[in-house]
Amino acid sequence: MSAQNKAKLSGRVAIVGTGHRARLYTHSIATRPSLELVALCDTNPDRMDHHNGLLKEHGRPEAKKYAAEDFNKMLDTENLDILVVTTIDFTHDLYIVPAVKKGIKVLTEKPMTTDVEKCKKILSAVEENNGSVQVLFNYRYNPVHWKVAEVIAEGKIGNVKSVHFEWLLDTVHGADYFRRWHRYKNKSGGLMVHKSSHHFDLVNFWIQSKPASVFGMGALSFYGTEQGKKSGWARDYDRARGSKAAEDDPFAIHLEDDQGLKALYHDAEHVDNYHRDMNVFADDITIEDDMSVLVHYESGVNMTYHLTAYSPWEGYRVMFNGDQGRLEVECIESTHRVPSKKGGGAEGVVHGEKALKNEGHNKITLQKLWGEKEDVPFVWATGGHGGGDEAMLDQIFGPVPGQEEHKSPINRLSADQTDGALAMAVGLAANESFKTGKLVEIKELLGRQL
Secondary structure, three states: OOOOOOOOOOEEEEEEOOOOOHHHHHHHHHOOOOEEEEEEEEOOHHHHHHHHHHHHHOOOOOOEEEEHHHHHHHHHHOOOOEEEEOOOHHHHHHHHHHHHHOOOEEEEEOOOOOOHHHHHHHHHHHHHHOOOEEEEOHHHHOHHHHHHHHHHHOOOOOOEEEEEEEEEEEOOHHHHOOOOHHHOHHHHOOHHHHOHHHHHHHHHHHHOOOEEEEEEEEEOOOOOHHHHHHHOOOOOOOEOOOOOOOOOOOOOOOHHHOHHHHHHHHOOHHHHOOOOOEOOOOOOOOOOOEEEEEEEEOOOOEEEEEEEEEEOOEEEEEEEEEOOEEEEEEEEEEOOOOOOOOOOOOOOOOOOOOOOOOOOOEEEEEEEOOOOEEEOOOOOOOOOOOOHHHHHHHHHHOOOOOOOOOOOOOOOOOEEHHHHHHHHHHHHHHHHHHHHOOOEEHHHHHOOOO
16 A cells, blocks of 8 residues: 655646536645646536636636647646546546656546556556556545544454445435436446445555455446336436426436536536436436445455445445454434425535535444443544545645644555555456456456556
8 A cells, every 4th residue: 555645746737627526626726826727628618717717716827728639738838747637537547648658746536547448558657657646535534534544553453354334325415426427337437436436445545455356236226217217206307407397306406506516517518518417317327326245355354335325314334343343433424415406505416515414423433352332532524525625635735825734643645546446446346246246356357466
């Protein structure tokens, strides 16, 4: 596993992919004088204009705009120190590989990519060019997750023998993956790659071991036309915009109700016809929403994992069994959701920007063999993804001037290309197992030992 980078990054930065998640990086760069956002690259100039508007709000100069087909021209002319990749997942390799070959430090959103061949391309480019890729696993930086890593590293439950991990996405956040491009497995790798790579990376990080083999079963159990008709939740429309049937659909998103979503998608879709508000009960969805996975690790640890994308509450429970005791973690990110309707506001429809309105509790308990349960104290944090976004950005770029740095007691939070490959490998192996019904060896899948 990689060691944390001590030096903070600075210099000339470009962002490729200017959707909603990229706003986090535009803001973080604009608030740090050591960084200069000099270029934006996207298929949609209106979205780049929105990001330039954010720079203007911070009193920073506009970045030069490049069309996606001019990406290599941007690399040749802008003398970049850092490239931030926030494009659609299946395109990540198209930007990571050329930048690495030019000696540019690459920061990429997770997952690093979406299939085996693209993963191999990235790993080979880094190896051949002595390159540098950091995968932006913000969940590593959540203080709850720091504490879990500390307790395990200190041997308080002894040697970890097994893990049980359940993650629940609620009917707002979970549904959002089925409204947009993530609903197509060829673009996102499905939730096993796009979403669960977060979770698989956490387990790799917590137990400090590499996954070896995977068996999984998954299905589209709730979303999609067939299941929507069975449950009675289905509405007859293609997308929410302009649809009467969507106005009172609790699963719909109304882009015009959120200023940022309106600017990035509602007002910009005339350029590329990208619809961010599709019906979650449509018949073209190719990803699963209910998945069970068994993972065996090189250390001998076995994990049972389950992801549900249609839960009434959001959060997770994870349990570690060791030869000296048991560690249990429960994080309730939202206790419940209130149905939305057109004109009712869009607060909370984009996950991770801030704590949810109906936020629940976080709890860590430790129980030694022959002992009683005890609560494990930890630092409570607020902000995007439980404070993970802010801590991650401080670790990468340094703190915003005048603000205290979000520091971690752990010095191994940064994730490199190997960590990125190991996290997505579990999801890729699970997807293969869904198809074949067989156990998948990760070494055989990737054709190499990581």
